């Protein structure tokens with residue numbers, strides 16, 4: 001197998017907006033990059049992470065110490081390109097070892113112009129981000145660290161980082177969305193058959209596996225651009241009375257800035273079109289229903305996050321990538337009373353993160369709509385949450401069975417044993 005690119009020790013620096021500086025070696029492309037620095041705890045799935053459009057404008061730190069061992073292949077990307085704005089690792093693999101590998105991760109990063117840094121104490125860095133919260137950062141390497149033959153002063157690098165854009169308030173989905181609609185036809189045992197249902201999926205940064213998970217269940221998925229209006233969405237839905245619904249994907253940026261998407265979703269809800277949303281889609285359902293969203297200290301990024309589904313009282317281990325969350329009341333008075341969603345009727349927080357009680361899913365009781373904050377498509381990650389695609393197909397094909405029953409009330413959730 002091809003050895004990883006070993007450009008001998010080009011210097012690089014990682015500079016945080018609070019002035020903390022880490023020295024390392026260039027990894028991938030050399031140059032300058034900026035972004036919000038976040039950490040991911042996934043031990044596997046670096047290709048899926050790098051190509052997830054939700055990471056647009058973020059510098060990702062891998063807490064796994066050794067990255068790149070299995071190289072890069074054509075099958076695992078979750079979109080057509082790497083989206084992270086920078087990449088921080090401890091120890092890049094010096095040798096690639098996998099029968100599927102086509103080349104090394106270092107080569108792939110360089111080819112796609114992604115500026116990275118290695119030899120960083122990622123444990124210390126992660127602890128800093130966990131304590132101080134995520135912040136803006138920059139990676140500078142090679143010639144960009146030098147001017148007139150002298151190292152550039154750190155204060156100058158810090159000033160550049162501080163002048164780079166914030167994630168809060170960033171409206172980014174349109175920068176990653178497809179500009180043309182496309183269709184993913186039913187596959188596997190459903191290939192060539194009439195679709196079980198048709199779903200119009202609004203691409204806010206959709207991962208490749210998401211429409212595939214629906215197609216594997218017999219659904220025809222029409223993926224449409226972020227800029228779509230309700231007229232475009234309705235035009236893409238079948239008019240022959242066959243089951244159909246709308247889906248909102250994951251995506252980058254601040255849900256608080258996604259005005260167009262919230263307006264579109266309200267139009268979907270007003271028409272009582274069945275709806276399912278993932279991640280950004282969950283935050284947008286929250287906003288459409290009248291809740292706020294807020295920025296978490298350091299977010300959830302990894303593939304081992306425990307979530308409780310209150311409709312089944314089961315805990316699932318799930319894949320996450322979010323920095324914002326829905327601000328919905330969770331444990332007021334310990335009652336099972338559903339939260340008042342105002343114009344859209346009753347809403348419950350159906351899924352709860354067990355590490356920190358963050359809202360991980362919303363279910364409407366008076367509308368055919370629900371969403372989760374995490375990633376049932378599981379690319380990469382465990383498949384515990386795959387049932388959510390079945391739940392959506394059930395909502396489309398058997399709407400009379402909606403809504404699910406909430407089995408676990410908030411009082412039970414808040415007992416000592418459940419903490």
Ligand SMILES: NC(=O)CC[C@H](N)C(=O)O
Pocket residue numbers: 054249250251252253254255278279280281321322323324325
């Ligand atoms: N994966 C996602 O959809 C992320 C949603 C949003 N950009 C966040 O950071 O919370």
